Amino acid sequence: MSAALSVDWNEQDDESFRLDLREWFEREFPVHLRFLPRRLRWSESKDWWTKLSQKGWLAPNWPREHGGMGLTPAKLIIYWEESERAGLGRMPDQGLTMVGPTLIRFGTPEQQAQFLPKIISGEHVWCQGYSEPNSGSDLASLRTEAVLQGDSYVINGSKIWTSMAHDATHIYVLVRTDKTVKQQRGISFFLLDMKTPGVSLRPIRNIAGHEEFCQVFFDNVKASTSNLVGRLNEGWTIAKGLMTFERLSIGSPRRPLQAFEQLDALARKLNLFADPGFVDCYTKLKMDLLDLGSLYGRYVDKVRRAEPLGPDISMLKIFATDTYQKLSELLLESGAEYGSYAEAVNFDGKIIDLISPFYISRPGTIYGGSNEIQRNILSKYILQLPN
């Protein structure tokens, strides 16, 4: 942290900053964890987390006084681009992406002092408790409830699709604190230690066979009023306030481009470029990906100019995730019989993963507001179509 405070990365020129990141990521990030077709478990990422933390490069988006790099939007984009280029895996990063920015904006000085340093040090690993078994797209209908008893709250209910909950030491949850008002106005934002009595979880195996998400249960879990972030019943506003330019990363063409390289390798192995039907599909998709790059670039430029991102960014999510799925489907189709293999295929020593992109690209159209919800948003706020 002292290293972070001593350096203002924004003073460095873009190109040398980029090269520093590139060179260091290349040298330091474990080779066996690059471009993995899944998220990293905490056990795999702890060392890297610590290394980043010691270097002062863990929290690019946090202000420097809280141990972050305090990067300008332009520098932040360079940081993302280099992370993607190096194939850095996704760590259990909710503390960095969500809790930190939330506490910095809405937390009390006590909450900031209690939690932020422990995120940076890796002592606390966070997960997000938003969705519930009966509240998915309709998140505001959530029913996990916090009732004031004496000087603390008692929480009952359940959260689901909680990514990496089994690796987390802490969870932040949206809970109902008032049932008498409009749904959105009766929700509060709480922080909880996963070791609090009454918290339990059950990992859920996903369609790819990985245990990445969980259901979390709250059975008379006590939470002190000091665990409340912001004011009572302000939780919805806080959750929505987090929709800043971090959302840009979901539209980056980098991940689909990664899968495109698999398609390219497959096509060479199976001599598919001699098949005009394949070339047509391949070309169309390649151009879709480049066009996604153009759309993404438009938002990147906005961020660079420090302009706010509006609800129209939903279109980037829709096109990026749809295109990724189409690509994954062409990969399977082009593999013919190989397209039904459960694991990556070994072509005389060249390993081509046909099936992972299929699985990885599925949740993108569902999480963070399904693409149907994104279309509702665009219809309402951009096209201003009536209700």
Added chain:
Amino acid sequence: MSELEINEHRQMLLDSVTHFARGLDLIRVRQLRDTATECDRAVWQQMAELGWLGVLVPEAYGGMALQLADMAIVAQALARVLLPEPLTAVAVLAASVLAQSNNEALKKTLLTDLVSGHCLPATAWQEQAGSLAVNSIGLQATAFEGGFKLNGRKQFVMGATGADGFIVSAQSQQTPGVDGVQLWWVPKDTAGASVSFETLADARRCATLSLKEVVVAKQQLLLSGQAAVDSLSRAIDHTAVILSAELCGLMSRALEMSLEYMKTRVQFGKPIGSFQALQHRAVDLYIQQELASAVLADGLSILDAEPTVQTRQAAASRVKARCTEAALLITRQSIQLHGAIGFTEDCDVGLYVKRAMCLAAWMGNAHTHRRRYAKTEILREVA
């Protein structure tokens, strides 16, 4: 100019074209459908006075020497009102070819007259449908003592109805290959030159130009050899991108019309725009529109940087393919969103559908451009 100055200048240009376009309505478009020239010379003259015919022309010839991005602003805004005048055929395709000519005397006359609105040149380069190749030319130029004789046929010549003459590509019989490619200026009343017309879906017409023993003098040669091929191929890419700007303009207006209709048309006691099936359909059209405009913007800055031929072609093909598909989708879906009224002659939606079809087909449709892209960007690398 600094970036800020460029942006300010472009905003002023946009304001000026938008203001001008407000004075042009679709009734005028319908009326011009039945005329022989499909061009209102008064409107053309105003556009000349505003300098728009000379956006891409060097200052020495009366032009503004601006960039493709500026031309795109003009074309896009005027396409929203379906300008029928041959702006792109003259001020982009012909102007770009002429600007590369090394026949200074002829260049001076033709370009200054083009910029002032007094000469409408049409470019006759294409002989085969679905091809963007500029140097497989069947039209022959045979040298004789007094000059050359031209024999052959060109198809799909746009902006030909009111044209004062044609820029014609020919293959010299004395010099095979690229070195023998020539670009000639053939005035419209030249003996042996005949023009026949095909009516297009939007009621504009494209021409077939037939040349039989047409005698041209050396002074009518605009450019020859590799330079001629380069100039034509560059002009074609630039035209494809400006046509894409037109497609963006017309798709945005078509989508606006559909959204307005969705907000006002009531069925089942509600505006039809309140139905989620239609909302999501409209959103998907909007996404394609935004995608097209993002790709267009990138393509313009790539072409304006005058990159290598391969980079230029790849960018132009991406732009034309995306804008074409988006415009066809949006205009065709606009029929569906309007319901039965959208299928009537009276409904303006049809005008947009038909113009989109014509701009889509000209200078390579989406399939042609994807094929070209595959050939140079994908298959070449594989081989």
